[in-house]
Amino acid sequence: MVPADSFREDVIAGLSLPQKALPPKYFYDAMGSRLFEAICRLKEYYPTRSELALTGARIGEIARFAGKGSTLIEYGSGESLKSRLLIEALRPAAYIPVDISQDALRKAAAALRQRFPWLDILAVHGDFSQPLKIPVGAGTRSFSSRRVVYFPGSTIGNLTPAEAHAFLRMTRGQVGPRGAMLIGVDLKKDARLLHAAYNDAKGVTAAFNLNLLARINRELGADFRLRRFRHYAFYNAAQGRVEMHLVSLAAQSVNIGNHRFAFEAGESIHTENSYKYSVDGFRALAKSAGFRGGKVWLDRKGLFALHGLVAS
Numbered sequence: 001m002v003p004a005d006s007f008r009e010d011v012i013a014g015l016s017l018p019q020k021a022l023p024p025k026y027f028y029d030a031m032g033s034r035l036f037e038a039i040c041r042l043k044e045y046y047p048t049r050s051e052l053a054l055t056g057a058r059i060g061e062i063a064r065f066a067g068k069g070s071t072l073i074e075y076g077s078g079e080s081l082k083s084r085l086l087i088e089a090l091r092p093a094a095y096i097p098v099d100i101s102q103d104a105l106r107k108a109a110a111a112l113r114q115r116f117p118w119l120d121i122l123a124v125h126g127d128f129s130q131p132l133k134i135p136v137g138a139g140t141r142s143f144s145s146r147r148v149v150y151f152p153g154s155t156i157g158n159l160t161p162a163e164a165h166a167f168l169r170m171t172r173g174q175v176g177p178r179g180a181m182l183i184g185v186d187l188k189k190d191a192r193l194l195h196a197a198y199n200d201a202k203g204v205t206a207a208f209n210l211n212l213l214a215r216i217n218r219e220l221g222a223d224f225r226l227r228r229f230r231h232y233a234f235y236n237a238a239q240g241r242v243e244m245h246l247v248s249l250a251a252q253s254v255n256i257g258n259h260r261f262a263f264e265a266g267e268s269i270h271t272e273n274s275y276k277y278s279v280d281g282f283r284a285l286a287k288s289a290g291f292r293g294g295k296v297w298l299d300r301k302g303l304f305a306l307h308g309l310v311a312s
């Protein structure tokens, strides 16, 4: 759960904009996290498979870059799938997964405790778009070890370039001058491949998108009629991003407490951006936030990049 007050305030503010919009971080309640895990296993959704394959293939180099025995801080850890490869190779002093989804975080931490009984795990339930205090305790191994921030999955693509810059600045401060960052970034590619990845044949991405309205109904007592909205995703080439929307199929109004929102037929709520970056484009962003592009690893098909950044 996120604090109910900020959820309500953000939803009311977003639906009051001329182009209605909702922050994508609210996709991830227990149901949303499960639907996202199902997306990762779809044949059309290449990012998870590509990043897992490239991480597995280059794990020796990646571990040398990050430094064995470092403290590994992961933002948006979800089910901590790729992290397992890193944990095995790095034997970190501590693993600190940070996620807004309490449910996903709890399940992932329990599975990791079973698999890596020697590992010091400090799960942090929090929002990385706000300043976060990371509990690296004095007197523990994690206090003196090198800090490495891991941010896989191209979750950075769900931030605007300005938000991504602010996030990189924050992590630059957290890792310090000796630290490093490993960050998974989806590459620009043929729009047809992107279209398929965000419009899968089984409709799992549509269910993930619509679950945001179901969550607003469940937690804020709203009366969205889900059948009156349709999932819509497309590549906006000018902005370099996939956009997800929920389109109202009729003229209608929706109530949330004593707020009423009117929709015209065809009007949309913009629910997510997923920015795609060239290798050079991302390096330029990282450089502006105080990082040097140390290394970059791509999968064999050139669909996805893992950037190794060091503080400059």
Ligand code: SAH
Pocket (backbone or CB within 6 Å): 024, 025, 028, 033, 036, 040, 048, 075, 076, 077, 078, 079, 080, 081, 082, 098, 099, 100, 101, 104, 126, 127, 128, 129, 152, 153, 154, 155
């Ligand atoms: N890292 C995983 C999951 C990516 S999905 C992977 O690579 O497959 C994005 C994850 O980030 C979800 O688990 C979601 O709950 C989390 N998340 C999204 N916005 C967040 C925020 N503002 N603060 C913390 N976690 C967030």
Ligand code: AVI
Pocket (backbone or CB within 6 Å): 039, 047, 153, 154, 155, 156, 157, 158, 198, 205, 272, 273, 274
């Ligand atoms: C978590 N994030 C990087 C995913 C993405 O591809 O932007 C979320 C997602 N949205 C639709 N499908 C997957």
